[in-house]
Amino acid sequence: MKAYFYDNLPGDQRLPHDSGKEVTVEDLQRLGVLYYRMPALEAVDSLAAERGYKNRDEITVSPEKMGDVYESKVKMFFDEHLHEDEEIRYIRDGAGYFDVRDKGDQWVRIQLVKDDLIILPAGIYHRFTTDETNYIQAMRLFKEEPKWTPLNRSGDLDTNPYRKEYVSQFLEAQS
Numbered sequence: 757m758k759a760y761f762y763d764n765l766p767g768d769q770r771l772p773h774d775s776g777k778e779v780t781v782e783d784l785q786r787l788g789v790l791y792y793r794m795p796a797l798e799a800v801d802s803l804a805a806e807r808g809y810k811n812r813d814e815i816t817v818s819p820e821k822m823g824d825v826y827e828s829k830v831k832m833f834f835d836e837h838l839h840e841d842e843e844i845r846y847i848r849d850g851a852g853y854f855d856v857r858d859k860g861d862q863w864v865r866i867q868l869v870k871d872d873l874i875i876l877p878a879g880i881y882h883r884f885t886t887d888e889t890n891y892i893q894a895m896r897l898f899k900e901e902p903k904w905t906p907l908n909r910s911g912d913l914d915t916n917p918y919r920k921e922y923v924s925q926f927l928e929a930q931s
């Protein structure tokens with residue numbers, strides 16, 4: 757895992773866009789984003805059990821697997837959105853980037869590789885992209901009823917109760 761501020765320069769979303777300004781695991785934690793290095797699947801099983809996650813699936817995002825729809829899927833994943841539930845991703849192979857908004861609404865880019873696990877809290881604005889290798893395999897964990905519907909960012913979303921809860925818990929509650 758490596759995290760840094762996104763450079764906001766033009767260019768393909770799959771390029772690193774590394775501004776050189778580093779972001780630490782502790783910085784991520786303050787945003788409610790939890791990172792774990794998990795070489796053992798048993799540890800993922802424990803974490804899932806602790807948090808009440810009963811279901812999982814695996815997705816491969818690559819042109820080989822997705823064919824013609826790959827480019828449009830990758831663009832869709834990159835639309836800024838939030839969910840009304842946690843988003844847990846465990847990288848099984850390949851690599852990719854999750855971008856999350858920080859307190860000042862700046863993009864923080866989190867590079868994940870095999871054996872990295874990330875938990876994004878409900879209500880955080882984020883987006884995902886593959887990198888230049890165009891290949892990632894990830895496990896998606898979910899509870900009984902996944903509320904995975906991506907809600908794309910808009911002014912209206914600021915009144916969403918899950919967004920409001922996230923803002924009060926992580927963005928307002930600290931100096």
Ligand code: KMT
Pocket residue numbers: 815817833843845852883884892894896
């Ligand atoms: C997401 O939430 O954008 C995804 O699930 C993308 C594929 S998982 C790396």
Ligand code: NI
Pocket residue numbers: 837838839843882906
């Ligand atoms: Ni998402």
